[in-house]
Amino acid sequence: MSTPQPATTLEITLTVNGERVARRVPVRQNLADFLRDTLGLTGTHVGCEHGVCGACTVRVDGAIVRACLMLAVQADGATVVTIEGAADDGAYGNVIADLRREFHQRNALQCGFCTPAMLLTAAELVVRHPQATRDEIRAHLSGNYCRCTGYQSIVDAVAAVCRASTNS
């Protein structure tokens, strides 16, 4: 096998919110910037750009990741779901809709900057571990910063969806 040659741009093909997308991207572009600037999907927010605030969380191949800590070229061949497509994403879609309703009812957002990532992060917990206690909900959301709500209403909303999904 021949040795690969270094590249500064690459052709990538991936699925974003159910649609096939092919683009040539700079190798240094992170996935969050690709989604926002190239595809216009601005629901993925860019806060700290070093993996601390969690605002850029998206789902890649079924698992939430920091889109600022993944290069767009690393998503070649992957299936990406952003907040724009999350409500249409199978079993996750219903959970996203439930979370959105509970967030709305409890004022679990104020400025809304953290909300898309909060919903995607919380949905992973509801699907994987709906029996989660409040402490487990807090631990699971610990990588997503909210500077408005003080978290109480967010934890309330996620707990309500967890409760409803274990009762149904």
Add this chain to the structure above:
Amino acid sequence: MKAPPFAYLRPAELSQALDLINIYGTDARLLAGGQSLLSALNMRLAAPSVLIDINGLTELTGITLQQDRLVIGALTRHAEIERSPLIAQHVPLLALAMPHVAHPAVRNRGTIGGSLAFADPAAELPACCVALDAVMIISGRSGERRVRARDFFHGLYETALQPGEILVAVEFAIARPGERCAFRELARRQGDYAMVGAVALSIVDGGVLHDVHLAFFGVGDRPVLAAYAAAQLEEGIATAERIAAAQQALVRDFSAQGDVYCSGAMRMHLARVLLGRVIHDLTRTDAGGVQA
């Protein structure tokens, strides 16, 4: 900020990756999970001219049981280790530690090899490997070599890895009958690097501890094996007196360094508190200590 410009390479197999890292030398960095490296690039704390993305090297992934050893490929993601039944059964300390490693979205991407090769002194996994006496399996163009975790961490972000080498796997002895483990850390927020962390491992037989291993992290420039403290607990019941003696002996194992978060004295105090807690975890029958 955005990452500085770099060129990108995606080898398809280990031999290619070894060739590339030898061609580009110290100008290149290996990109595994990227959860520390891409963050450092975005903050412009690092500016390699070439990134060699090893995520396509499937031969470096997975968890396999080989008789009395469990081998974890360097590219195995934290989330897989966290949920692995093989890990829970055979190296339960790693399962205990995983929820403390960053946050779920980071654990979905970060790799064990990346964490160990990065060698942050406040990270959880290096200390676990030191306590467990794990063996690092390292590949270079001249072949493979094995380095004990206890000889692998040389200082702040410094390891035994030589230029041109890649950490390919970590090997653990599986837990013995009666072996218990405990893990505790103190951090300002869930998921942060620890201010202080403690790991304990011992055979517990009728309350008597045998073969005690204690490791601490976040206290200096690398994870520390606390042999003097462990010796105070060896071959006895963990009475309050023996735990106090171990806490006193800790000062012989390391002198904790201070930073902006806490002074060295406070850190040593917290290390002693955690020592008491992990020993308590080992010897109680409910949560905390995991029965092997």
